Amino acid sequence: MPPTRSPLLQGTLDLLVLKTLARGPRHGYAIARWIEDATDDALRIEEGSLYPALYRMERRGWIEAAWGKSEIGQRIKVYSLTTAGRAQLRAESAQWTQFTTAVAKIVGQP
Amino acid sequence: MPPTRSPLLQGTLDLLVLKTLARGPRHGYAIARWIEDATDDALRIEEGSLYPALYRMERRGWIEAAWGKSEIGQRIKVYSLTTAGRAQLRAESAQWTQFTTAVAKIVGQP
DNA sequence: AGTCGTACCTTGACATTCTAGGTACATGCG
DNA sequence: CGCATGTACCTAGAATGTCAAGGTACGACT
Numbered sequence: 001m002p003p004t005r006s007p008l009l010q011g012t013l014d015l016l017v018l019k020t021l022a023r024g025p026r027h028g029y030a031i032a033r034w035i036e037d038a039t040d041d042a043l044r045i046e047e048g049s050l051y052p053a054l055y056r057m058e059r060r061g062w063i064e065a066a067w068g069k070s071e072i073g074q075r076i077k078v079y080s081l082t083t084a085g086r087a088q089l090r091a092e093s094a095q096w097t098q099f100t101t102a103v104a105k106i107v108g109q110p
Numbered sequence: 111m112p113p114t115r116s117p118l119l120q121g122t123l124d125l126l127v128l129k130t131l132a133r134g135p136r137h138g139y140a141i142a143r144w145i146e147d148a149t150d151d152a153l154r155i156e157e158g159s160l161y162p163a164l165y166r167m168e169r170r171g172w173i174e175a176a177w178g179k180s181e182i183g184q185r186i187k188v189y190s191l192t193t194a195g196r197a198q199l200r201a202e203s204a205q206w207t208q209f210t211t212a213v214a215k216i217v218g219q220p
Numbered sequence: 221a222g223t224c225g226t227a228c229c230t231t232g233a234c235a236t237t238c239t240a241g242g243t244a245c246a247t248g249c250g
Numbered sequence: 251c252g253c254a255t256g257t258a259c260c261t262a263g264a265a266t267g268t269c270a271a272g273g274t275a276c277g278a279c280t
Contacts, residue, residue, distance in 0.1 A: 007236065008209045010120030010267060019217050029227050035216060042212035049268050051229060056267090072277065074227060093217060099118045100210055102152035106126050106145060107203060117267065120236060139258050159237050161260060166236090182246070184258060223280085229273080236267090242260075249254085 009043075013053050014062075015096055016043070018081065018089040021063060025080035027070075028054055054079060062088045119153075123163050124172075125206055126153070128191065128199040131173060135190035137180075138164055164189060172198045 020031050032045040057063045062085035068078045081089070130141050141164075142155040167173045172195035178188045191199070 007121035007268070008205070010236080011117035012213060013268085016213065016216050019219075027227075039212040039215050042208060043216075046269055047228085048230085048270065048272095052267080070226080072226085074276070076227065095118070096213070096217060098152060102149040103122060103126065103206070105149050106153075107129050107206060109129075117237075120267080123237085137258075143257095156238060157259080158239065158241095158261085162236080180257080182257085184245070186258065221280100224278085226277080227275085231272080232270095234267100234269080236265105238265080239263090241262085244258085246257080247255085250252095 009049070012096070013045070013049060014057060015089070015092040016045075017050075017053060017057065018062065018085060018092065021079060021081045021085070022089060025078050027068075027076040027078045029076075031079070057085070060088075061085070119159075122206070123155070123159060124167060125199070125202040126155075127160075127163060127167065128172065128195060128202065131189060131191045131195070132199060135188050137178075137186040137188045139186075141189070167195070170198075171195070 016035055017031055020026065020034055026034065028050060029047075032047065032050050035043055035045050054063070054065075058065055058079075061082055063079045064082055065077050065079050068076050070076050126145055127141055130136065130144055136144065138160060139157075142157065142160050145153055145155050164173070164175075168175055168189075171192055173189045174192055175187050175189050178186050180186045
């Protein structure tokens, strides 16, 4: 199955990143890899979408960054969830559920 | 519960409209009303989103329009699904299912 | 030496939605 | 009658977010 194309990801990327970081701090590249792995590549996170998204979320105080080093000595920027980020995650989670439930009322019919 | 704000609708509006028209021809305003009613106002369809969307879909050959009159004599533009539209509906339906399934793998965890 | 993979970043194009306006006419109410 | 409200269509411009395509740097492997 090819990865989901088109604008469906819109507005969901934040939720995916927040949820991923809720499992513990990770650096950008690893976040993308983790999401792709966890969904068997059904979701592909482009770097051109990811990095701007991380900036946005940092600016809004949902996540914070710290420079570090990977095991093999590469410089990495490790993001972690803030308290505001955790609240945001709860809000977006609820919104997502509400939205898909509503769509299902239209789409999930014979 | 307030209607879903934010960019989640992105890419889903077409699917919702197609699915609504699959139940039979309807005019633009009625499509919006029907979606809002069927979802208990969880989904709000703005006219500024709807009409451009209808044009798009007509241009792509998924729907076609015919002028008519409402019961009370108002002029209405009635849209109906074309064969291509039916195919598009199937495709977008499948894509939606695939996408939400993938998101659930990330979000639907403890 | 060259390729691949990790890891970061940016620019510009693109698509889509929303805000906020506008027109026209019918109905109901005071 | 005058006015508000609801139906029904339309549009321009702003805002948002994603993506394609580029770039840098360095380590590991061949």
